[in-house]
Amino acid sequence: MDNMDSIVSTLIGWLTLYGVKIIAALVIFVIGKWVARKLGDVTEKLMVTREVDAALVNFTSSLVYYALLVIVVIAALGQIGIQTASFVAIVGAAGLAIGLAMQGSLSNFAAGVLIIIFKPFRIGDYVEMAGTAGVVENIMIFTTEMKTPDNKKIIVPNSSVLGGVITNYSANETRRVDLVIGIGYDDDIDKAKGVIEGLINADERILKDPAPLVAVSELADSSVNFVVRSWVNSADYWGVYFSLTEAVKKRFDQEGISIPYPQQDVHLHKAES
Numbered sequence: 135m136d137n138m139d140s141i142v143s144t145l146i147g148w149l150t151l152y153g154v155k156i157i158a159a160l161v162i163f164v165i166g167k168w169v170a171r172k173l174g175d176v177t178e179k180l181m182v183t184r185e186v187d188a189a190l191v192n193f194t195s196s197l198v199y200y201a202l203l204v205i206v207v208i209a210a211l212g213q214i215g216i217q218t219a220s221f222v223a224i225v226g227a228a229g230l231a232i233g234l235a236m237q238g239s240l241s242n243f244a245a246g247v248l249i250i251i252f253k254p255f256r257i258g259d260y261v262e263m264a265g266t267a268g269v270v271e272n273i274m275i276f277t278t279e280m281k282t283p284d285n286k287k288i289i290v291p292n293s294s295v296l297g298g299v300i301t302n303y304s305a306n307e308t309r310r311v312d313l314v315i316g317i318g319y320d321d322d323i324d325k326a327k328g329v330i331e332g333l334i335n336a337d338e339r340i341l342k343d344p345a346p347l348v349a350v351s352e353l354a355d356s357s358v359n360f361v362v363r364s365w366v367n368s369a370d371y372w373g374v375y376f377s378l379t380e381a382v383k384k385r386f387d388q389e390g391i392s393i394p395y396p397q398q399d400v401h402l403h404k405a406e407s
Contacts, residue, residue: 159213166206174199184251242276245292249273259304264294267301308341309371311364315382316357318392323350323358326391330362333381339370357394 178195250273255261259270261280266288268280278295280288303309317326327348334346344365351361366374386393 155214159210162213163206163210166209167203170199170202170206173202241293242291245296246273246275246277248296249278249292254300255302255305259302261303262301264290264298266290303371304368307368308365309368311340311362311366311371311375311378313362313375313379313382314351314359315362316354316359316393317386318394319358321358321391325389326386327360329385329389329391330360330382333378333385334362334364337374337378337381339366339374341365341367356396 174195177198178191181191181194249255255263255270257270257273261267261270266280266282268282268286268288270278271281271287272279276292278290278292280290282288315330317323327350330348331346334340334348340346341364346362346364348360348362350358352359362378364374364378383393
């Protein structure tokens with residue numbers, strides 16, 4: 135009987151000592167988990183409002199939730215009386231080891247986040263970056279996919295994209311077509327200039343504002359060079375570039391205006407014996 139009373143007394147003492155702590159730990163865990171879930175949802179809504187990529191939204195909201203959940207679990211264990219210092223140290227060491235092992239991947243991830251947030255280019259833009267050029271087909275967390283004009287698929291790590299110069303040819307609605315056209319020194323400059331201006335005025339794709347420019351830019355070794363600058367909608371750039379170049383050659387042939395090519399005169403002198 136005395137042993138039974140002792141056991142009951144010990145059990146009551148244990149429940150009195152740890153019961154409140156266990157209840158408090160459960161309350162911390164339940165409320166903390168609810169708060170972590172809510173903060174994850176808030177993060178997701180904010181990113182959706184800013185039109186962030188869906189893959190990044192899901193990844194970031196899940197990351198926020200589980201990071202907060204780990205903190206909640208540690209707080210609950212500490213409330214019971216479990217020493218969490220070593221646990222925190224283990225988690226920190228594991229995180230450091232993972233970070234070092236995935237240094238390249240984390241760099242690509244961070245660059246991908248910045249690309250999605252700041253949008254230096256969008257899907258469908260024609261860009262030049264990381265030593266290659268093409269149309270952006272997909273922007274992912276770690277890489278960016280491009281299609282070259284000859285239909286090759288290029289996959290570029292995001293860290294390489296953000297670490298270099300990005301030239302976005304589709305960012306603005308208009309572009310300037312620049313041509314350099316040479317005529318012979320014996321040809322009529324005013325006539326050649328009028329022919330080029332007539333071709334520009336006849337092409338409806340070339341914008342009137344800003345006004346096109348045709349001017350003599352250089353007296354070169356074999357030719358008098360004109361600089362021809364005309365503004366077009368970005369989608370018409372290559373069409374105007376190719377067609378205007380061809381039209382100038384054909385019209386010059388009709389008008390008898392020469393387009394010289396580099397040449398060299400060689401004079402032979404008979405040496406006296």
